[in-house]
Structure formats: structure tokens, C-alpha cells
Amino acid sequence: xxxxxxxxxxxxxxxxxxxxxxxxxxxxxxxxxxxxxxxxxxxxxxxxxxxxxxxxxxxxxxxxxxxxxxxxxxxxxxxxxxxxx
Numbered sequence: 001x002x003x004x005x006x007x008x009x010x011x012x013x014x015x016x017x018x019x020x021x022x023x024x025x026x027x028x029x030x031x032x033x034x035x036x037x038x039x040x041x042x043x044x045x046x047x048x049x050x051x052x053x054x055x056x057x058x059x060x061x062x063x064x065x066x067x068x069x070x071x072x073x074x075x076x077x078x079x080x081x082x083x084x085x
Contacts, residue, residue, distance in 0.1 A: 002064065005054040005077035006031070013075065014051065018043045020071045027068065028060040 008014045021029050021040045029040035033055040038045035040057065049055060054077040059068075 001061070002059045004057055006057045006072070006075040007054045007077045008046075008051045008075060011047075014046055015043060017072075017075050018046060020075075023071065024065065024068055027064065030058045030060070032056040032058060 006017070008017055018041065021027075025041070031038050031040050031046055031049055031051075033049040033051065036049055037058075038049055040046065057072075057075075
């Protein structure tokens with residue numbers, strides 16, 4: 001399992017993030033904010049979270065494609081965290 005902080009600054013970035021994660025339908029990707037956990041493939045689910053500050057993204061897989069890291073890099077709060085992934 002992998003976990004990192006992401007930051008979605010506005011509704012457009014939320015939509016782009018969901019579109020990006022949706023390119024990987026077999027990956028179990030979740031966003032966690034406070035006590036809530038939402039499927040990162042769900043636009044409506046993410047909109048129910050408090051995303052005006054960084055939230056935790058969790059990927060429940062040991063087989064994460066390298067392209068996934070490249071695709072989510074714009075949303076990672078600390079991009080250096082995925083530099084070696």
C-alpha cells in the first residue's frame with residue numbers, strides 16, 4: 001500500500017484528477033479526509049470531502065504502474081515523495 005498527500009485546488013483539478021485516476025480502473029485508489037474515505041474514481045464522492053486543504057491518497061496495491069506516478073504527479077502535495085516511486 002502507498003500513501004501520499006494530494007492537493008486539489010479547484011473543481012477543475014478535481015475533475016482532472018478523477019479523469020486521471022479513472023485511467024487505472026483496476027487500481028484501488030482512495031482519498032481520506034478526517035474520518036471519511038472515498039473512492040478516488042468518484043467525482044461526487046470526492047466533492048463530499050473537504051478538499052480545500054491536502055488530503056491523503058491511498059493506493060491499495062503493490063503492482064502500481066510507473067505511468068500512474070507520472071500521471072498523478074501534478075496533484076501530489078509534495079512531488080518529491082513520488083520521485084523515486
